Amino acid sequence: MGVADGVGGWRVKGIDAGIFAKELMSSCSSNAQRPEFDGRNPRQLLIDSFNQLKGKxxxxxxxxxxxxxxxxRSDCTLHTANxxxxxxxxxxGGKVVHRSYCQHHGFNTPYQLAMPQDNKQQGGDEPEAAVATHMPLQEGDLVLTATDGLFDNMPESLLVRQLATAQGETSSERLQLVxxxxxxxxxxxxxxxNFQSPFAxxxxxxxxxxxxxxxxxxxxxxxxxVAVP
Incomplete structure (x- = not known):
């Protein structure tokens, strides 16, 4: 699973960064379908997919x-790159047991992959800078992947309460409703x-x-x- 969030600062140049974000995830999706894809190394998937876009x-x-x-699936291990x-x-069990942490050059200036990469004003970073982690999962665990629009506006305590209804859920329809x-x-x-958001x-x-x-x-x-016994 993957999400990408185009940086809005490009709007002043008349560029929709969402197009690049979608192309990046499309490239990741295509490369993940290849027989040689190693699910234990999503950071390499990000590196290869970004370099593929640069080569167009x-x-x-x-x-x-x-x-x-x-x-x-063979050992029910989650591998991540952020x-x-x-x-x-x-x-x-209603508690956050593992999570990613933000990478920022400064407040509200996150690490980002950029096209063209020599555009220093946009702060392009290398995909190798992505933080990679892994952890064993258990049947019934929930894995949430999201853009900062969720984390900037919803406190983690509220997010955990909202997700409580989905703990152990295996119906895709009910997960979609949550x-x-x-x-x-x-x-x-x-x-x-008036809400005191995490961003505020x-x-x-x-x-x-x-x-x-x-x-x-x-x-x-x-x-x-997670529905793997």
């Missing part, structure tokens, strides 16, 4: 964060003027006058339940 005759423009997670401020978390509810709730919080609290901690309220942003979520 018609280069894309834009930059994006990226988070990839893969399940090795670059920037999208991320993942693993819930077991994911839809999370997106809707995070969207409402993002436009709330971090801005204050960095001496920035953001005030209170949420941060309007794209919100993408993938929710999975």
């Amino acid at each position: 005759t018609t280069q894309l423009q834009g930059s994006s964060t990226a988070c990839l997670v893969a399940l090795k 670059l920037g401020d999208s991320g993942f978390l693993v819930l077991r 994911a839809n509810k999370l997106v809707a709730l995070a969207g409402n919080l993002s436009v709330s003027a 609290l971090r801005a204050r901690a960095n001496n920035l006058n953001f005030g209170s309220g949420g941060k309007p942003d794209d919100i993408t979520i993938i929710l999975a339940s």
Whole structure:
């Protein structure tokens, strides 16, 4: 599973960075279908897929964060690679047992893959900078992968409470309903003027006058339940 979040700063240049983010995930998806794909190394998948896009005759423009997670079924191990401020978390028994952490050059300036990569103004990073982790999973664990639009607007305690109804769930339809509810709730919080969002609290901690309220942003979520005995 993977999510990528195009960096909005490209809008001032008339460029939709979402196109690059979608192409990056499309490349990852295609390469993950190849027989030689090693699910134990999603960071290599990110490296190969990014380099593949760079090698195209018609280069894309834009930059994006990226988070990839893969399940090795034979030993039920989760392997991850995260670059920037999208991320993942693993819930077991109503508690977060593993999660990613943001990579920032400075407040609200996440690590990002950029096209063209020599555009220093956009802060392009190498895919090798992605943080790789692995951990054993158990049947019934939840794995959530999401862009920062979720994490910037929903406190982890609220997120865990919302996910409690999905713990151990194996119906894709019911998992989809929980994911839809999370997106809707995070969207409402993002436009709330009074809610003390995680983004607002971090801005204050960095001496920035953001005030209170949420941060309007794209919100993408993938929710999975482990059903491997």
